[in-house]
Amino acid sequence: MADTGGAEQRSTAQAVVIRLWNSRWLLAAGIVAVLTVYGFADMSGYVVLLACAVLLFAAAMLPASVARQSAEDAAAIEAGGLQQLSGEYLAAAVADPLIIFDRTATIVHANAAAFAAFGGIAPGISLSLKFRAPEMQALLDSILSGAAASDVVDYTEKLPVERAYRVSASSVGHGTDLYVLVFKDQSEARRIDRMRADFIANASHELRTPLASISGFIETLRGPARNDPAAREQFLQIMQNQTGRMARLIDDLLSLSRLEMKPYLKPGTEVDLRQTLDSVIDSLGPLARENGVAIERDFAEGPLDVPGDRDELFQVFENLLENACKYGQSGGRVVVTIAHRDDGPEPGIDVTIRDFGPGIPEEHIPRITERFYRVDVENSRTQKGTGLGLSIVKHILTRHNARLSIKSEVGNGAAFTVHLPAH
Structure with a gap:
């Protein structure tokens, strides 16, 4: 409480000094006027100028000292606030699964998101036994050996459902011998990318099939069926059907594209x-x-x-x-x-x-x-x-x-x- 009161008093003093600094020219003019009017006119002009110079120098030095004091107070407040936060509170505030472990790859703490995602994890459990995938073992070895201060790998959890994570590992602080793993869920992004790739592949296939048919019929009409009216009529009908199919496909693709661009429909009409x-x-x-x-x-x-x-x-x-x-x-x-x-x-x-x-x-x-x-x-x-x-x-x-x-x-x-x- 004493520290807080001192900080408040310093803040008040700083505000007063800043107000004085902002009005420094008016203050200097006032002093000169008082010296001149009230009996100091016989004083040497050099003395007046010297007094003004001292005043202005002091006013110029004040902002620097005020800024230094303000920065020191802000740093003290920040350090005091962070010291009151425990690592457990900070881990709980992270939405992604987070695990803190020591130099032996033993779990020290895991937040609620990590328990929900992986289950069966608790302080004292070995990470090397919990995550046996080669990429996770390599990540732990890299961090614990000091080969890298931080590292990132892609990891896939198979059970109970398949989830894809981007896992980052790094040390915590200096000289704490503690490390942290953060799991960023990439499953939805991977699913969307896979769906987009499948969509492009399927659309290309659906368009390629009628185009191949039309190309083949054109080649036939220009060759063996050039003078065969019956075959020409049959092939032209098939080509018309194929172009109609491509037109319907393009219309449906455009409909899907328009629907995906529209926002959620608010009830109106x-x-x-x-x-x-x-x-x-x-x-x-x-x-x-x-x-x-x-x-x-x-x-x-x-x-x-x-x-x-x-x-x-x-x-x-x-x-x-x-x-x-x-x-x-x-x-x-x-x-x-x-x-x-x-x-x-x-x-x-x-x-x-x-x-x-x-x-x-x-x-x-x-x-x-x-x-x-x-x-x-x-x-x-x-x-x-x-x-x-x-x-x-x-x-x-x-x-x-x-x-x-x-x-x-x-x-x-x-x-x-x-x-x-x-x-």
Whole structure:
């Protein structure tokens, strides 16, 4: 407490001195005026000038001493504050897993994030036994041997789930014989990079296939089929189909890109689901008739409004209904249901599109919304699918704070349900 009071008094004194320094010219002028007016006029001018010079010199020296004292006080306050913080408190404030160990690679302390990430770690446990990966052993050897003051490696934890970390190691302080490991989780960044690489590879493959076909047909038309009208007509039709497929793929890629650039959709306008689904069913009527599928409606009574963007929700239901008509055509019918949901924590509306086709094997359901993922590649291409429809559906629903659930049984069709919030 005495130190604090002294610091406060020094701060007050410093403020006074600074105010005097800021008014130094006015003070000098005042002194000269007083000397001149009140009886010191007979004094030598050199004496007056000497007095002013002394005053100005003292004022010039004061700021330097004040600055030095201020810096010393700040350093003392900072040192006192840091001394009151223990290493345990500092480690707890770090969000990443952090482990402090000694020269024998024995754990001295681990924060809560480290316990949550790795489990089974406690003071006294050997790091060499806990992390047996070669890269971790090399990191510990490098730091403990003094070969490097700090070092960084990439480490992958396999269990209970695979996580990728960038691990940095360094000494703590000077002469403490303590060292620290900090684990920066890179799993999400690695997943995004892998997904981006897969996306580019898949998109390139999807575009290369029709381009190769078109190139081959052009070569044939310029050679063996040059004078064969029937073959020329057949090849031109195939080329038209392939260019149409590439155009659909590019449109879907652009749709995905636009969706990813848009922020989360805040509820604003209301969308009438009854009217929207009626429009979707009417627009896909010719496709349903072409595939021999009857579309049935089962809509709940009353208002069926949800917050959202009508065009985007139209795209969601159009994708789902089109898939049901194409891939579930063997069932002969598709049922579109709108129902109120009152059993959850928040009220909402569920839209279910159910077909009675061959269904989807259970192992495919978790991955069916991935980009370019197909249950049956040949059937999908026959139906002019791009492999991006359900990925677009997922992105739109995420923007609407909604979700998609899929239930299917092989031989009994599939049901895709969109769960939309009512407010």
